[in-house]
Amino acid sequence: MSQSLNQSDPQSKINALRSEIEKHNQNYYQNAKTEISDYEYDQLKYQLEDLESKYPEFSFKNSPSLIVGDDRNQGFERHTHLERMMSLDNTYNQEELYAFNDRLIKVLDKKKLSYAVEPKIDGVAISLTYTNGNLIRATTRGNGIEGDDVTRNIKNIPTLPPFLLGSNLPQSIEIRGEVFMNREEFIRINTLREEQGQATYANPRNLAAGTLKLLDPKQSADRSLQIVLYGIGFLKGPSHESQIDCLKQIKQWGLPSLEKFWESDSIESAWQGVQELDRIRRNFSYDTDGAVIKLNDIQSRSLVGETAKSPKWAISYKFESEKAETLLKKIELQVGRTGVITPVAHLEPVLISGSTVSRATLHNEDEIKRKDLRIGDRVLIEKAGEIIPQVVQFIPDSRKDQKAYTFPNLCPSCNNPLKKAEGEVAWRCHNIACGPQIRGRIIHFASKNSMDIENLGIAIVDQLVSKKLINSIADLYSLEISLLKKLDKFAEKSAKNLLDALEKSKNKEPWRLLHGLGIPGVGMTTSKDLIRKFKNIDTLIQQTQESLLAIDGIGPILADNLIAFFENVENIKVMNLLKAHDLTVALSEETNSSNLVFENLIIVLTGTLPTLSRAEATEMIENAGGKTSGSVSKKTAFVLAGEASGSKFKKAEKLGIPIMDEESFLNTLKPS
Ligand code: IVH
Numbered sequence: 061m062s063q064s065l066n067q068s069d070p071q072s073k074i075n076a077l078r079s080e081i082e083k084h085n086q087n088y089y090q091n092a093k094t095e096i097s098d099y100e101y102d103q104l105k106y107q108l109e110d111l112e113s114k115y116p117e118f119s120f121k122n123s124p125s126l127i128v129g130d131d132r133n134q135g136f137e138r139h140t141h142l143e144r145m146m147s148l149d150n151t152y153n154q155e156e157l158y159a160f161n162d163r164l165i166k167v168l169d170k171k172k173l174s175y176a177v178e179p180k181i182d183g184v185a186i187s188l189t190y191t192n193g194n195l196i197r198a199t200t201r202g203n204g205i206e207g208d209d210v211t212r213n214i215k216n217i218p219t220l221p222p223f224l225l226g227s228n229l230p231q232s233i234e235i236r237g238e239v240f241m242n243r244e245e246f247i248r249i250n251t252l253r254e255e256q257g258q259a260t261y262a263n264p265r266n267l268a269a270g271t272l273k274l275l276d277p278k279q280s281a282d283r284s285l286q287i288v289l290y291g292i293g294f295l296k297g298p299s300h301e302s303q304i305d306c307l308k309q310i311k312q313w314g315l316p317s318l319e320k321f322w323e324s325d326s327i328e329s330a331w332q333g334v335q336e337l338d339r340i341r342r343n344f345s346y347d348t349d350g351a352v353i354k355l356n357d358i359q360s361r362s363l364v365g366e367t368a369k370s371p372k373w374a375i376s377y378k379f380e381s382e383k384a385e386t387l388l389k390k391i392e393l394q395v396g397r398t399g400v401i402t403p404v405a406h407l408e409p410v411l412i413s414g415s416t417v418s419r420a421t422l423h424n425e426d427e428i429k430r431k432d433l434r435i436g437d438r439v440l441i442e443k444a445g446e447i448i449p450q451v452v453q454f455i456p457d458s459r460k461d462q463k464a465y466t467f468p469n470l471c472p473s474c475n476n477p478l479k480k481a482e483g484e485v486a487w488r489c490h491n492i493a494c495g496p497q498i499r500g501r502i503i504h505f506a507s508k509n510s511m512d513i514e515n516l517g518i519a520i521v522d523q524l525v526s527k528k529l530i531n532s533i534a535d536l537y538s539l540e541i542s543l544l545k546k547l548d549k550f551a552e553k554s555a556k557n558l559l560d561a562l563e564k565s566k567n568k569e570p571w572r573l574l575h576g577l578g579i580p581g582v583g584m585t586t587s588k589d590l591i592r593k594f595k596n597i598d599t600l601i602q603q604t605q606e607s608l609l610a611i612d613g614i615g616p617i618l619a620d621n622l623i624a625f626f627e628n629v630e631n632i633k634v635m636n637l638l639k640a641h642d643l644t645v646a647l648s649e650e651t652n653s654s655n656l657v658f659e660n661l662i663i664v665l666t667g668t669l670p671t672l673s674r675a676e677a678t679e680m681i682e683n684a685g686g687k688t689s690g691s692v693s694k695k696t697a698f699v700l701a702g703e704a705s706g707s708k709f710k711k712a713e714k715l716g717i718p719i720m721d722e723e724s725f726l727n728t729l730k731p732s
Contacts, residue, residue, distance in 0.1 A: 131208065173357075219287070242345045243447050381413075397501045400488050567644055667704045
């Protein structure tokens with residue numbers, strides 16, 4: 061906490077608290093960053109509220125104690141909510157929760173009350189407007205009154221249907237919920253960012269918030285967001301009696317809804333629900349940081365009313381995240397495939413949230429400096445979203461003569477000098493012959509989303525690189541059976557399987573090869589787009605900055621990365637070797653001349669196709685210029701349906717959208 065909060069006169073204290081809270085609001089709502097826990101943040105707010113009530117002469121209508129945080133950013137259209145989006149007050153123990161019940165019992169003059177208990181999803185608040193059943197807009201909370209229009213990014217969420225199912229639809233409705241990112245996707249993106257020297261996100265919420273606010277739709281399509289809906293804001297149409305009915309209705313409309321909630325007829329049974337939620341919540345695909353307890357009867361809500369920023373009929377109960385103290389034994393520097401150096405804390409093993417933690421990423425030099433972590437400190441560890449261990453802070457009492465940490469200036473692996481580019485947070489080793497970089501590049505090349513080379517796992521890459529049998533991705537194609545047999549646990553058969561898989565990989569689609577090259581910022585979607593546009597990696601190599609920038613979705617950073625990559629002689633040598641080994645660098649005549657039959661068409665897949673897997677069908681659609689979507693809407697060009705097609709098939713029939721079977725699909729793709 062900042063020094064300024066130790067001021068003694070009330071006005072200075074109030075001002076210091078206001079600016080401290082505003083700084084954290086700015087970080088959380090605008091920059092998708094968090095520096096303190098929710099608990100510490102609430103403590104600052106309580107102190108401010110307390111002082112403001114004691115010294116009303118210093119109260120101020122725009123005080124952060126009275127208004128909700130503001131997530132509005134430049135670059136978005138704004139939209140006014142038809143019903144305000146509010147925040148929730150927090151409770152941290154059973155007594156505070158029971159006091160909430162006592163207040164409601166008193167106002168409503170009842171003996172006991174019924175509640176809905178729901179998970180409190182740690183995501184980003186969203187409001188979806190459906191008019192006559194059609195999704196017309198998605199808006200962030202903003203300042204509660206108006207928010208940013210993020211419809212474009214929301215439409216990339218495949219599980220979100222663009223219209224409501226069923227009859228008796230409201231004329232107009234705002235459906236409220238939370239956008240989130242699951243943990244696998246969070247780890248995938250953070251790993252990529254770390255490798256590319258970009259700042260990483262501390263938790264899935266921050267990354268979801270950052271993704272929702274991406275202005276470049278291409279970048280946001282490369283990151284997968286999810287959504288869950290739990291409430292109704294403005295409503296013109298048939299109303300609902302209770303919160304539980306709303307939750308059921310949301311599910312019946314076919315929207316992603318809460319997988320678990322509790323209906324309780326008293327605060328005691330609501331408390332049981334809260335505790336059960338705490339036991340099972342780690343199985344959910346979203347992070348939860350608490351429970352939301354809502355008065356079930358909707359009519360009574362207006363009698364209970366609201367404060368300036370939160371309803372009085374609902375409250376959140378925050379779960380405590382488990383923390384543990386341990387020793388920071390050393391800081392190891394890891395080298396990623398793009399040469400980025402990531403510091404990793406080695407800790408004395410400690411049990412936390414059910415597993416033993418002995419390492420935690422420290423992200424980059426700035427993070428170590430900001431937390432002033434020193435080797436030999438005792439530190440507080442927490443699991444972000446109960447999953448990823450983080451070093452929260454050092455324990456001040458343990459600080460004796462530990463020396464401030466100085467970030468080394470030589471690569472821990474090859475001893476080359478480290479460099480930091482302007483505007484980047486990461487130090488990098490620029491020696492492309494540096495062992496861990498070779499290893500990382502080969503692992504990425506062989507991975508599922510790149511060349512998808514079976515039988516080439518990490519353990520084998522480790523052996524090939526450490527025994528200096530290969531130095532680059534191109535060397536993979538010079539491997540011979542006699543060499544491979546010398547590897548640990550490698551017999552004739554496994555050696556042959558690997559060579560077969562490598563041979564097979566030569567015919568993979570060229571976007572896989574382009575992605576496998578590991579050019580910073582060139583993900584799967586960009587690789588596919590570039591190949592679709594240029595047909596051939598050789599043509600791509602010849603592009604200039606200007607011609608790349610002329611392509612929709614390619615910005616200056618990506619253009620620079622592509623140019624820098626293909627200007628590097630070593631990279632060109634590798635490309636030439638790959639071509640000499642007959643790897644496919646161009647779209648086949650067949651695909652090339654397919655006239656992009658599905659150009660700009662949105663196609664929905666459903667059921668099991670007789671011969672094609674979903675991935676294969678998707679790829680064929682994309683190669684022909686089309687896009688796939690998870691739900692049928694008026695924009696769907698046709699539905700490709702197989703065995704056991706369910707609701708999507710029915711919806712297509714209802715909307716009169718053409719349905720194609722695999723055979724006619726394949727016929728359409730045949731060159732004429
Ligand atoms: S109800 C007016 N229900 O928590 C009532 N909110 O701290 C407010 N949140 O802004 C919304 N899970 O973004 C509600 N089951 C849930 C929730 C939930 C997460 C978020 C929401 C809200 C914030 C308040």
